[in-house]
Amino acid sequence: MNGSSDPDDSGDGGGALEIGRYTRPFWSALSEGDFLVHECRDCNRAFFPPAPVCPHCGATEVEWVEASGEAELYSFTRQHTAPPGFDAPVLLGLVELAEGPRVLCAIEGEYGDLELGQAVELVATEYDEGFDRGDLSGEAFFAARPVHDRSE
Known part of the structure; x- marks a missing residue:
């Protein structure tokens, strides 16, 4: 439990992932192949996570605003040892939208x-790892994919 009386507020107490009131639109859009970010109406800057x-x-x-999905690979690493439920090696990166x-x-x-x-694009993917995703079981996830030619 997260201490909130709001059943839509997932909090950040750990455990299985839940769809909370701030993330529900994100996951719904992602299942349609769209990547959403939050944008501030005061300073007009986008941010993630929501x-x-x-x-x-x-x-x-x-x-909420729809992001183009176009990004640049800012940093990346290869994790040779992975936690239970994940296949090693794992490629992770920080991409700048x-x-x-x-x-x-x-x-x-x-x-x-x-x-x-390097140019990359965010894409919706199936999540096939063994981690308990709670409310997100069966929902799409996302990854970055290298783009060799943006005109393709």
Whole structure:
């Protein structure tokens, strides 16, 4: 339990993932192949993960906007040992969306083919790992995929 009396408020108490009131629109859009971020109505800056307060200016007037999915690989690593339920090695990276926010996600592809600054796109993927996703079981997840030519 997270201590909240609001059944839609998942909090951050750990355990299985839940769809909370701030993330429900994100997961719904992702299942349709769209990636949403929050944008502040006061400072007009986008941010991720979603939250009721803008991390840039502290305003509470935020709205969902569809991100293009276009991004640049900011950093990446290969994790040789993975926790139970995950196949090793795991490629993880921080990608910077065209809209500004940086997102930590799995990277599709081969480690040796990745380069800092490389164009990538966020894509909806099936989540087939053995981790208990709670309310998110059966929902899409996301990863970054290298883009070799944006005109494709």
